[in-house]
Amino acid sequence: MCGIVGYVGKRPVVDLLLKGLGQLEYRGYDSTGIAVERSGEKKIEILKSEGKLENVARLAKELDQAAKGATCGMGHTRWATHGKPTTQNAHPHRTGHVVLVHNGIIENYAEIKREMASKGYHPVSETDSELFGFLVLEEMKAGKKLRPAVTASFRRITGSCSVVVMSDLEPGTVVGIRNGTPMVAATDPKGGGILASDAQPLLDLTKDVIFLEDGVGVEITEAGLKFFEFANDAEVRPATTHLDWNAENMEKGGYPTFMRKEIFEQPTAIVDTLNATLDRAKTEAFPLAKHRASDLLLAAEEIVFVACGTSWHAALLGKYWIEKYARIPVAVELASEFRYRDPVLKPKTLVIGITQSGETADTLAVLKDMKKRGVPTAAITNVRGSSISREADGTFFTAAGPEVGVASTKAFMAQLVTLLCFAGARSKVGPQAAGIDPKVSKKLFEHTLALPHAIQTFLGDEQGLAKQVKAIAKALDDAKGFFFIGRGYSFPMALEGALKLKELAYVYAEGYAAGELKHGPIAMIEEGMVVVVLAPKDSWRDKTVSNLEEVKARGAKIVSVGEAGDTHLRSLSDHWIPLPHLEDEALLPFAMAPVVQLLSYEIALLKGTNIDKPRNLAKSVTVE
Numbered sequence: 001m002c003g004i005v006g007y008v009g010k011r012p013v014v015d016l017l018l019k020g021l022g023q024l025e026y027r028g029y030d031s032t033g034i035a036v037e038r039s040g041e042k043k044i045e046i047l048k049s050e051g052k053l054e055n056v057a058r059l060a061k062e063l064d065q066a067a068k069g070a071t072c073g074m075g076h077t078r079w080a081t082h083g084k085p086t087t088q089n090a091h092p093h094r095t096g097h098v099v100l101v102h103n104g105i106i107e108n109y110a111e112i113k114r115e116m117a118s119k120g121y122h123p124v125s126e127t128d129s130e131l132f133g134f135l136v137l138e139e140m141k142a143g144k145k146l147r148p149a150v151t152a153s154f155r156r157i158t159g160s161c162s163v164v165v166m167s168d169l170e171p172g173t174v175v176g177i178r179n180g181t182p183m184v185a186a187t188d189p190k191g192g193g194i195l196a197s198d199a200q201p202l203l204d205l206t207k208d209v210i211f212l213e214d215g216v217g218v219e220i221t222e223a224g225l226k227f228f229e230f231a232n233d234a235e236v237r238p239a240t241t242h243l244d245w246n247a248e249n250m251e252k253g254g255y256p257t258f259m260r261k262e263i264f265e266q267p268t269a270i271v272d273t274l275n276a277t278l279d280r281a282k283t284e285a286f287p288l289a290k291h292r293a294s295d296l297l298l299a300a301e302e303i304v305f306v307a308c309g310t311s312w313h314a315a316l317l318g319k320y321w322i323e324k325y326a327r328i329p330v331a332v333e334l335a336s337e338f339r340y341r342d343p344v345l346k347p348k349t350l351v352i353g354i355t356q357s358g359e360t361a362d363t364l365a366v367l368k369d370m371k372k373r374g375v376p377t378a379a380i381t382n383v384r385g386s387s388i389s390r391e392a393d394g395t396f397f398t399a400a401g402p403e404v405g406v407a408s409t410k411a412f413m414a415q416l417v418t419l420l421c422f423a424g425a426r427s428k429v430g431p432q433a434a435g436i437d438p439k440v441s442k443k444l445f446e447h448t449l450a451l452p453h454a455i456q457t458f459l460g461d462e463q464g465l466a467k468q469v470k471a472i473a474k475a476l477d478d479a480k481g482f483f484f485i486g487r488g489y490s491f492p493m494a495l496e497g498a499l500k501l502k503e504l505a506y507v508y509a510e511g512y513a514a515g516e517l518k519h520g521p522i523a524m525i526e527e528g529m530v531v532v533v534l535a536p537k538d539s540w541r542d543k544t545v546s547n548l549e550e551v552k553a554r555g556a557k558i559v560s561v562g563e564a565g566d567t568h569l570r571s572l573s574d575h576w577i578p579l580p581h582l583e584d585e586a587l588l589p590f591a592m593a594p595v596v597q598l599l600s601y602e603i604a605l606l607k608g609t610n611i612d613k614p615r616n617l618a619k620s621v622t623v624e
């Protein structure tokens with residue numbers, strides 16, 4: 001779960017690496033480092049530090065001309081797995097003339113460590129990564145050039161990871177291998193090339209990129225890129241993907257944080273995802289665009305969603321919608337649990353992995369396992385070329401655009417759009433469709449098309465919902481803890497609200513199905529606790545209001561989220577956030593999402609936490 005960038009070419013590499021690492025910091029940010037080849041000298045210089053990139057950027061200012069003139073180098077931003085986040089454990093690691101960065105885990109490190117110790121190699125860091133340098137050094141001692149030495153070493157290790165290696169002895173060369181954690185490469189039109197853990201650092205140079213498959217490596221020199229399989233050193237020619245992502249998308253666009261920008265981009269994410277999921281040339285309700293994944297969805301008799309975190313909450317809503325509108329059974333599974341169970345799946349079950357990053361280790365592992373068992377698989381992801389999109393039999397791409405804030409907002413919204421489209425599309429096909437009134441999905445479709453406008457109006461600008469939520473957040477600053485409660489569609493939103501608050505503001509927060517409160521958690525309710533009650537005017541509203549009264553009677557402060565005209569709910573509440581009137585209750589989660597996101601955001605702001613990069617988290621969780 002680290003970020004890697006490497007470059008060889010004609011551009012000054014120090015700034016290029018620092019900028020690239022800034023774009024990859026979401027992958028981990030507890031230490032950072034760069035290695036650059038001093039111009040005109042056969043010598044690689046390393047700068048590294050614990051903490052954020054700015055520490056290394058400060059060190060880079062002190063570099064002399066030979067280092068500043070470097071046009072070959074690599075960098076790394078770390079999320080610690082083996083060893084503490086210290087400068088010593090930061091990458092790059094040097095072993096003799098070999099310098100490397102690594103993302104992922106070397107599972108057989110203990111065995112390699114023993115073997116290398118017997119040859120006199122003793123690591124100075126606590127990382128598993130450093131051991132890889134010993135292997136490369138040994139191979140080069142035996143006469144191999146850098147690239148074959150790296151592939152031979154890679155064949156010795158187990159576990160999913162990527163490495164990028166340089167050597168003082170082979171100036172102007174960077175060798176990278178991908179096996180289980182992502183790597184993207186591109187030719188620099190000015191000469192040479194670049195690689196990185198995702199496409200963002202490449203976009204300043206080109207939009208034509210190559211997503212490496214597992215088992216494939218790339219050697220970059222000023223002459224360009226050469227791709228090879230590490231298993232047998234054979235050269236390969238992977239396909240190029242043209243990305244329509246705009247480098248400007250990556251900037252904050254005037255917002256103080258990426259997360260805030262991404263919250264306000266949600267109406268666009270809804271429009272773009274509807275356009276990506278549906279065949280908009282057709283006028284029927286929910287016409288899924290035809291491709292392998294939509295064929296699989298339409299043929300399935302049961303669906304199992306697997307996901308983690310926020311994507312799992314999206315899956316829960318998907319279940320509610322699909323079961324209601326399409327009447328086919330849906331199970332929702334935590335990927336980290338499902339992968340170690342021995343599940344019983346009926347024939348014609350489709351397993352769908354939902355992951356905005358497309359790299360989440362547990363979700364990916366489930367799909368790989370299902371593939372081995374011959375179970376059809378599909379994916380919903382926001383990242384083209386991501387690992388899951390290559391693993392699944394078919395993929396639905398959400399179109400939220402790049403999401404930089406670690407807390408998922410617009411990517412979650414885009415997942416909801418895709419899942420709602422699944423429900424509408426499945427209501428029309430399959431044996432169960434005979435019993436479903438087509439007028440229902442037609443109406444839902446009309447209301448769905450009106451949704452982006454409704455959410456845009458609701459979100460408004462900084463003077464609208466955001467201002468109101470900010471004032472409420474201020475009044476809750478001294479809360480002991482939070483419960484988010486809801487029923488029906490509001491239940492997954494309650495879970496999502498609590499998760500957002502935990503990850504952004506680091507305060508105690510629980511999400512509960514309102515009906516579950518009295519089965520234990522109500523014992524926690526006392527003065528000082530805040531209960532956020534999600535009670536829009538839907539089929540569950542009255543029952544949720546009864547639960548509100550129970551917690552109010554026990555001293556909790558109540559923040560209600562309900563329909564604008566619900567004066568009764570308002571009168572029971574200490575704080576009140578009105579939702580817009582949406583024609584269909586199934587669409588209410590789209591309005592509740594920005595409310596819980598902004599509430600967590602504003603509380604986090606008051607606590608002074610790092611909103612785009614919360615502590616201990618990373619945007620893509622490529623370790624289990």
Ligand code: AGP
Nearest residue numbers: 309310311355356357360407408
């Ligand atoms: C979202 O705000 C969280 N950061 C986290 O729960 C996330 O949703 C989870 O790690 C799954 O990520 P994925 O969608 O990339 O698989």
